[in-house]
Amino acid sequence: MSLELPPKWARISRERVLRVAATLALVALGLIVWALVDPSPWAIIAAMSLGQALGTLSLAAYLLVMLVAAADRPPPR
């Protein structure tokens, strides 16, 4: 099985996508921690909307990289 990515995307390395995903997860964690230590309306709203969206995006990016890596693996002989 091979997963064809558009040429523009194919130039982006998996490591780079993972670094972006890790950075997004850090931001999401920061928002979650903000809501935990200072449970003000804006902190909670930010954590439950933007924080969770960024966290989901981060995990989705990781899973996409793993999917592409699995698809690119040569078939066993």
Add this chain to the structure above:
Amino acid sequence: MEAHYSLMTWVALGLAGFAAVAILGFLVRRPPLVFATKVGLVFALGVLPISAAMLGNVQAYQTMKKRTFCGSCHVMERHYADASDPENTSLAAIHSRNPAFGGESCYRCHADYGMLGGVFTKLDGAGHLYHYAREYRDAPMPDALRTIRLRRPYPNRNCMQCHSATAPVFLAQPDHAAQRADIVAGRTSCVGSGCHGPAHPFSKPYQAGQR
């Protein structure tokens, strides 16, 4: 606002901390993408943040029930003060002094008690946020008091969560006995004038344009 550091908060903070350390380790060390790294990232980007977010959500839902949370928007400061005043005789203050309502009196009285009541209450809360961000964020208190009001008439069924309208002491009151069917059906409001009056009476002169 005062933070509530429960065990759940500490666990959520711990999970978030572990995830952050693992992520920073990945970003700084840039390890090769071998099996161990992939497993580590599953925890750092998936299991730990999701667990922290879930615990954070539960903690947030509990925090959002507190009167201090409702009073943290400036347009609710007078309602908060009215309900919190130990000398006050308004319905809101009387109920806030009841240990069964306690620090969650706003939520206890205003929450929808239907099967999906919690969901509808949160949707209403999102609506409050929308209106606050659009119209009331910078509104002076008198302007806010003149225009802020309940979207729907206050439902008797919220009162009847505690006051069942069946107790002998309730029916011993002639007005209750005479109008019981209308009260239960919501045709006669518990908080109407002539009955128990508004829960936050201080706001009514503003709403009537008298202040």
